[in-house]
Amino acid sequence: MSTTVRITVNGLPEDVPFFATLADLIDLFQEMDRDLIVEHNGRFVFPQGYAATKVADGDHVEFIHPNFGG
Amino acid sequence: MLTTEETRRYSRQMQLPEIGLKGQTKIAAGRVVIAGLGGLGSIGAYYLAAAGVGHLRLVDRDRVALDNLNRQILHASADIGRSKAASAAEKLTRLNPHCRFEAIETDIGYGNVEALIEGCNVIFDATDNRATRQVLNSASVKKRVPFVYGGISGWEGTASTFIPGQTPCFSCLFPPMAETVEAEPPPALGPTAGLVASLQCLDTLRLLIGLVPRLAGRLQQFSGSTMEFRTLPIDRNPHCPVCSRLQCPSSP
Numbered sequence: 001m002s003t004t005v006r007i008t009v010n011g012l013p014e015d016v017p018f019f020a021t022l023a024d025l026i027d028l029f030q031e032m033d034r035d036l037i038v039e040h041n042g043r044f045v046f047p048q049g050y051a052a053t054k055v056a057d058g059d060h061v062e063f064i065h066p067n068f069g070g
Numbered sequence: 071m072l073t074t075e076e077t078r079r080y081s082r083q084m085q086l087p088e089i090g091l092k093g094q095t096k097i098a099a100g101r102v103v104i105a106g107l108g109g110l111g112s113i114g115a116y117y118l119a120a121a122g123v124g125h126l127r128l129v130d131r132d133r134v135a136l137d138n139l140n141r142q143i144l145h146a147s148a149d150i151g152r153s154k155a156a157s158a159a160e161k162l163t164r165l166n167p168h169c170r171f172e173a174i175e176t177d178i179g180y181g182n183v184e185a186l187i188e189g190c191n192v193i194f195d196a197t198d199n200r201a202t203r204q205v206l207n208s209a210s211v212k213k214r215v216p217f218v219y220g221g222i223s224g225w226e227g228t229a230s231t232f233i234p235g236q237t238p239c240f241s242c243l244f245p246p247m248a249e250t251v252e253a254e255p256p257p258a259l260g261p262t263a264g265l266v267a268s269l270q271c272l273d274t275l276r277l278l279i280g281l282v283p284r285l286a287g288r289l290q291q292f293s294g295s296t297m298e299f300r301t302l303p304i305d306r307n308p309h310c311p312v313c314s315r316l317q318c319p320s321s322p
Contacts, residue, residue, distance in 0.1 A: 035200070035244055037289065037302070044289070044304045047245075064291060064302065066228040066244070067221035069256040070110045070198035070263070 005057040016055065023050040025061060037064040072098060076168055080122050093279040094122065098168075100278040101125040103190040105178055105206055107154040108132075109263030110220050110270070111196030112144035117271040118194070119162040123278065125170045126162065129186055130154040131177040141260035178202050183209040192274050193217045196267065198255070200244060207232065207240035211313045216283070218273050220266040223256035225294035227266035230304070231273045231285035235316040242307035243289070262294050 004015040009029060016025060022038055022045060025031075038045045039062040045053055055061060072094060077084070084094050100123045104115050107130040119126060134142070134149040134157055142154075149157040155173035162171050178186060178197070183205050187193055193210055195218060197203055203219065210217035210232060217232040219240055232239045269290060273283040291300040308314055 034247065037243065039302050042303070044302050046307050046309070048309060062300075064289075064300075065226075066289070066291075067223040067226050067256070068198070068200045068203070068253075069221060069223045069258055070106050070108045070196050 005055065005059075007055050007057070007059045007061060009061050010063060020055055021051055022053045022055070022061070025055065026050065026063070029063065031063040033065055035066055035068070037066055038062070039064060071095075073168075076122065079166075079168070083121060088279060088281055096280065097122050097275065097278050098124045100192070101127070101190045102192045102194050102274060102278075103127040103129060103187050104194045104196055105129050105186075105202070106196035106198060107142070107144060107158045108138060108196060108198055109141040109222060109258055109260065110267040111154075111158070111194075112142045113264045113267035114194050114196050114220075114271055114274075115144060115158055115162055116165065117268065118274060119166045119169050119171070121271075121275060122166065123169060123274075125172070127172045127174065127186070127190065128155045128158045128162075129174045129176060129178060130158070131175060141258055141263050143260065178205055180205055180208070184213065187213060187215055190215060192277050194270060194274055195219045195221075196270075199253070203240055203244075204246045208312055210234055211239050211241075211316065216277055218270045218277075218283075218285070220270045222258060222262045222266050224259055225262060227262050227292045227294075229266050229269045229273075229285055229290045229292075230288065231277075231283040233283065233286050234313060237287045238304050238306045239310060239313040241312040242310040243304065245307075246311065259294070262292075265292060265294070 080094050104111050134145040144158045153175045155175045159171040159173035211234045214234045220229045273285045276283050289302045
């Protein structure tokens with residue numbers, strides 16, 4: 001049995017550990033940013049949901065860095 | 071009541087069935103506070119004044135600097151050192167003498183924000199930092215005034231419209247937190263500011279006319295490096311410290 005799942009992160013295919021959560025992916029892809037926005041399969045996920053949301057084969061995850069300049 | 075001159079001035083936009091005389095009259099009765107007169111505010115103020123928004127309150131604490139002029143097209147070389155609010159009011163009066171412009175040179179803080187948005191139908195966010203947006207958002211939620219957010223950084227831009235009690239508020243997405251050190255200003259490119267501010271203007275006009283704001287309940291991301299728009303549906307955060315106690319208006 002494979003120990004990884006194939007997901008798409010920011011448009012690119014990635015193999016990540018089975019049972020990885022969004023919190024794990026933020027660590028893995030070094031996306032730590034206090035203003036980070038995470039999109040999981042087209043849905044916005046609040047930070048309180050990162051640790052509880054597991055990714056599965058074929059999922060799409062986007063890390064979005066919003067802009068605050070004017 | 072529009073004058074003959076005004077009817078002629080706005081005739082091209084009044085051709086739109088959603089605007090017409092009725093919509094233009096609503097635009098003329100509109101009051102918008104533009105918070106910040108930099109890259110976003112230059113474009114926002116210009117288009118809203120040109121479209122005939124009756125009253126624009128122009129707020130900025132800064133003075134025009136040389137490195138503003140690559141994008142802040144309300145201001146010119148001769149304005150360096152002048153108050154941005156005064157510079158903006160002068161240009162906008164020249165553009166459209168039918169509108170009323172109130173130039174206010176001040177910092178926006180918790181102590182004055184409610185006075186600054188008093189009587190306004192829309193808060194047009196053209197600030198350049200997260201902390202001031204938190205201040206504007208708190209007043210938006212408290213006074214139930216829609217908040218049209220825009221932000222830029224280099225090739226990228228973000229926009230959303232927050233309707234208190236109906237959509238997420240700014241703090242639902244970006245919870246308030248102590249600002250430690252002032253962040254280094256990000257790179258800023260004029261056309262990105264122009265594009266994001268134009269999206270904000272469209273939704274501001276929609277709000278004034280009474281149409282559904284299309285950036286409500288969605289975070290709009292634009293990348294000028296790929297020329298792609300991404301739309302992310304967003305929900306209210308049940309744990310939001312600012313707006314979670316506001317009830318959704320009951321459906322008719």
